[in-house]
Each structure stands twice: as C-alpha cells, then as structure tokens.
Amino acid sequence: MSEFLAMGGYGAYVWPSYALAALVLGLNAWLPWRRHRRLLRARQARNEP
Amino acid sequence: MLGQVFRRELLLAWRRPGDTLLPLTFFVIVGSLFPLGVGAEPQLLRSIGPGAVWIAAVLATLLGLPRLFAADQHSGALEQLLLSPAPLAALVAVKVLAQWLTGGLPLALAAPLLALGFGLDFADLGVLLAGLLLGTPLLNLLGAISAALTLGLRGGGALLGLLVLPLYVPVLIFGSGAVQAAALGFGAGANLSLLAAMLVLALVFAPWATAAALRISLD
Amino acid sequence: MFGPTLDRLAAPKFFYPFAGRLLPWLGTLAAALLLLGAGWGLALAPADYQQGDSYRIMFIHVPAAWLSMLTYMVMAGGAFVFLVWRMKLADMLAKCCAPLGAAFTALTLITGSLWGKPMWGTWWAWDARLTSELVLLFLYLGLIALRGAIDEPQRAGRATALLALVGVVNIPIIHFSVEWWNTLHQPASLTRMDGPAIHPAMLTPLLLMIAGFTVYFAAVLLQRLRCEILERERDARWLVELDAP
Numbered sequence: 001m002s003e004f005l006a007m008g009g010y011g012a013y014v015w016p017s018y019a020l021a022a023l024v025l026g027l028n029a030w031l032p033w034r035r036h037r038r039l040l041r042a043r044q045a046r047n048e049p
Numbered sequence: 050m051l052g053q054v055f056r057r058e059l060l061l062a063w064r065r066p067g068d069t070l071l072p073l074t075f076f077v078i079v080g081s082l083f084p085l086g087v088g089a090e091p092q093l094l095r096s097i098g099p100g101a102v103w104i105a106a107v108l109a110t111l112l113g114l115p116r117l118f119a120a121d122q123h124s125g126a127l128e129q130l131l132l133s134p135a136p137l138a139a140l141v142a143v144k145v146l147a148q149w150l151t152g153g154l155p156l157a158l159a160a161p162l163l164a165l166g167f168g169l170d171f172a173d174l175g176v177l178l179a180g181l182l183l184g185t186p187l188l189n190l191l192g193a194i195s196a197a198l199t200l201g202l203r204g205g206g207a208l209l210g211l212l213v214l215p216l217y218v219p220v221l222i223f224g225s226g227a228v229q230a231a232a233l234g235f236g237a238g239a240n241l242s243l244l245a246a247m248l249v250l251a252l253v254f255a256p257w258a259t260a261a262a263l264r265i266s267l268d
Numbered sequence: 269m270f271g272p273t274l275d276r277l278a279a280p281k282f283f284y285p286f287a288g289r290l291l292p293w294l295g296t297l298a299a300a301l302l303l304l305g306a307g308w309g310l311a312l313a314p315a316d317y318q319q320g321d322s323y324r325i326m327f328i329h330v331p332a333a334w335l336s337m338l339t340y341m342v343m344a345g346g347a348f349v350f351l352v353w354r355m356k357l358a359d360m361l362a363k364c365c366a367p368l369g370a371a372f373t374a375l376t377l378i379t380g381s382l383w384g385k386p387m388w389g390t391w392w393a394w395d396a397r398l399t400s401e402l403v404l405l406f407l408y409l410g411l412i413a414l415r416g417a418i419d420e421p422q423r424a425g426r427a428t429a430l431l432a433l434v435g436v437v438n439i440p441i442i443h444f445s446v447e448w449w450n451t452l453h454q455p456a457s458l459t460r461m462d463g464p465a466i467h468p469a470m471l472t473p474l475l476l477m478i479a480g481f482t483v484y485f486a487a488v489l490l491q492r493l494r495c496e497i498l499e500r501e502r503d504a505r506w507l508v509e510l511d512a513p
Binding site for chain 1: 371
C-alpha cells in the first residue's frame with residue numbers, strides 16, 4: 001500500500017495530477033448542475049406569487 | 050473611391066506625425082529594454098537580438114492597431130464605408146496598406162538601426178530587414194481583424210492584444226528564425242519563404258475577415 | 269433519414285428535454301469509464317521501463333490534451349453553424365465550450381508540467397506540444413474575454429464565432445510553426461509515450477480514460493446547454509408551459 005502511494009518515488013507528481021483532474025472534472029460537473037437547480041428554483045419563485 | 054480613401058488616410062497620417070513617430074519611438078524604447086533587462090554581454094545580445102527586435106516590432110504594431118478604425122468610428126465615416134458601393138474588403142485593404150506605409154514600413158526600416166545595438170552583423174541585418182518588410186504588413190493585416198472585432202469595446206488595447214498575439218506567434222517565429230538560421234549558416238530562405246506565403250494568404254483572407262468583423266461590430 | 273430529427277433537435281424546445289433524458293446515462297457512463305480507467309492506470313498497468321511510475325500522469329495528461337482539441341473543434345463547428353445558419357443553439361454550444369476547453373487545456377498544461385519535472389528536471393519545457401497547448405489556452409481565454417466584453421448578445425455571439433473560426437485556421441499554423449521552431453532550438457529529447465511502441469497493458473487504461481473524458485465532456489456540455497436555454501429562453505411559451513403543466 002505504501003508502495004502504491006509512493007509511486008516509485010514519483011508520488012509527489014502523480015497524486016497531485018490525479019487530484020487536480022478530479023477537482024477540475026468535479027467542479028465542471030457540479031457547477032452547471034447547481035446553476036440548473038438555481039434557475040429552476042428561480043422560475044418556481046416567479047411563478048408562485 | 051478606393052483612391053479617395055487611400056489619399057485621405059495618407060493625408061490624415063501626414064497631419065498627425067505622432068501616429069507614425071509614437072510607435073517608432075516606442076519600438077526603440079522597448080528594444081532598448083532588452084539589454085537593460087538581461088545584461089549587456091555581447092554574446093548574449095547577439096543571440097537575443099533578432100528576437101528582441103521582432104518582439105519590439107510586434108508590440109509597437111500592437112500600439113498602432115486601434116487607430117485603424119477608431120477615428121473613423123468616432124466621426125461616423127466608418128458607417129459610410131459600410132454603405133459605400135465599393136467592396137468593404139477592398140476598402141479595408143486600402144486602409145491597412147496606408148497604415149503599413151505610415152507605420153509598419155518605418156518600423157521595418159528603423160529595425161536595422163536598433164539591431165546594430167545588439168551587435169548583429171550586416172548580413173544578418175539584411176535578413177532582419179527582409180523579414181520585417183514581409184512581416185510588418187502581415188502584422189497590420191492580421192491586426193486589422195482584431196481591431197475590427199474589438200471596435201468600441203472596453204478593455205481596449207489589452208483585449209485587442211490578447212486576441213491578436215496568438216496570430217502573431219508564427220510571424221515572430223519565422224521572422225526571428227530567419228535571422229537566427231542565417232547567423233548559424235543555414236540560410237534564411239526557408240523562413241522567409243514561409244513568411245512570404247503567409248503574407249500572400251493574409252492578403253487574400255484578412256481583409257475579407259476584417260470586413261466581416263466590421264459588419265458584426267457595427268450592425 | 270436524420271434530417272427531420274436533427275432539425276427538430278435544433279430547437280431549444282425539443283433539445284432541452286432530449287438532453288435531460290440523455291444526461292443520466294452519459295453521466296453514469298462517464299463516471300464508470302473514468303473510475304475504471306484511472307484505477308487500472310494507477311494500480312494494474314505495469315511501471316514504465318524508462319520513466320517508472322511517473323508515466324501514469326499520462327492517463328490524465330493525454331486525454332485532457334485530446335479533449336482540449338476536441339472541444340475547440342466542437343466549438344468551431346457550432347460557430348460555423350451559427351454564422352451561416354443563425355441557429356441559436358449553435359451559439360449556445362460555442363459559448364458553453366469555451367470555459368470547458370480552457371479547463372481541459374489548463375489541466376493538460378499543469379499535468380504536463382508535473383510530468384515534465386521528474387523527466388526533464390524543469391517545471392516547464394518549451395517543446396512543441398506544451399507550447400502549442402499554451403497558445404490554445406490563450407485562444408480560449410481570448411474567446412471568453414471577447415464574449416464578456418460585448419454587451420449585446422447578438423454581436424457577442426457573432427464576434428466570438430468569427431474569432432473561433434479564425435483560431436481554427438490559426439491552430440494548425442501555430443502548431444507547425446512551433447514544431448519548426450522547436451527543431452531549430454531543441455533536438456527531440458522527450459520519450460514519446462504515444463508512439464507505436466506503447467505497451468498494450470498501458471493502452472487499455474489510456475483508451476478508457478480518453479473515452480471517459482469524451483463522454484464526460486458530452487454530459488457536462490449538455491447540462492451547460494440546458495442552463496443556457498433556461499436563461500435565454502426564460503420567457504418562451506414552451507418553457508412556461510413546462511412549469512405549469
């Protein structure tokens with residue numbers, strides 16, 4: 001397991017790369033999803049009164 | 050019609066010598082910043098010389114781009130041009146030609162003087178001049194597209210620069226590369242031919258793209 | 269055969285629910301491909317003979333690079349369609365692509381840097397691919413900046429469309445010129461991970477990741493488009509009817 005984390009000594013380069021990818025992909029998926037919900041809620045709020 | 054526009058452009062430039070002299074002065078100043086920034090060691094200067102002069106030329110051209118359409122836009126003359134029977138692309142080409150004659154050409158001619166400050170020898174100066182004679186019209190042609198797209202927008206020069214500098218990258222590479230290749234003994238032919246080819250393509254396509262951009266910006 | 273169907277889809281009214289139905293499938297597929305590909309690439313694929321374990325960054329870097337180009341092509345396609353046929357959805361497509369493309373390009377550059385540091389000893393190398401990628405980032409940023417600087421939506425859409433198309437012509441020229449420049453200044457010193465000699469055990473996770481990134485791109489794009497449609501068409505009748513069935 002610790003070998004896996006060490007990545008043959010290159011761990012400091014490999015893991016940040018994957019973490020960054022997860023962050024970028026995650027954000028780009030989450031943000032539009034959140035925006036969509038907000039837009040729908042705004043429509044509902046306008047239709048209510 | 051085209052002749053009229055051309056003469057008018059030259060007349061305006063004649064009346065405002067600052068439009069020519071300012072970018073030229075800027076060119077020399079920027080060029081002089083390089084030795085100040087990297088140190089005056091002769092070998093170093095000789096190696097960065099071509100690149101530095103070209104970069105200074107690119108930045109000086111950038112400075113002059115907004116004036117291609119700005120004055121006409123303020124006076125309403127630009128809308129007139131759009132309505133005129135002459136093809137807009139041809140009118141654009143004429144304006145760019147006038148701008149090159151009063152902006153880019155002086156730059157190219159002044160470049161060898163600046164390059165002397167970097168210790169380049171005469172043969173290389175010739176290649177530099179040839180490259181800039183091909184390159185400065187290219188810079189003006191490509192810059193016109195960006196100037197038309199950003200007409201009247203806030204963010205002004207910086208936005209124009211951001212849009213046009215990627216277009217300038219190949220010009221810089223081949224122009225500077227020509228001098229470096231010549232200095233290494235490989236001959237500047239290949240680089241200069243590529244510049245010439247780009248110039249021909251730009252002559253055909255850039256005015257047309259600029260005209261399209263003008264229509265988009267003014268409609 | 270597909271003519272009428274595509275025509276129908278081009279209307280936001282039909283595209284919106286269509287995208288909504290497609291999304292869950294694309295999202296799940298993307299997640300599966302990415303998790304499988306990443307897991308395989310990190311744990312199962314063997315270490316590289318020359319680069320040891322650092323090459324595993326490739327499983328992020330290469331798909332990201334591929335997507336950064338694909339996004340531009342999709343965006344340029346949308347730009348062209350918008351300029352020629354004035355299809356609103358095409359403009360929305362182009363608008364949604366730009367920030368995504370910038371994100372993929374940035375990811376490519378940073379992972380390229382992280383891969384390069386152990387390999388070449390520097391955080392940045394001016395090799396042909398990274399330098400072209402950097403210019404591509406500037407193209408994306410320029411598009412985003414231009415759209416942001418123009419207030420009138422019609423002008424914004426058409427101006428960015430024109431700029432995108434100018435960029436399409438420019439990208440191969442830039443790539444060629446940077447390669448040219450590179451041969452003058454720096455002999456090829458990189459090991460080419462994507463050459464013909466790639467080990468099959470490394471190829472499968474790479475393909476999985478490329479597929480995963482692509483499906484992900486499609487999914488995220490659809491969601492962004494749905495948001496864009498909601499914003500632009502807010503007063504449209506079909507949308508009002510959707511609210512109060």
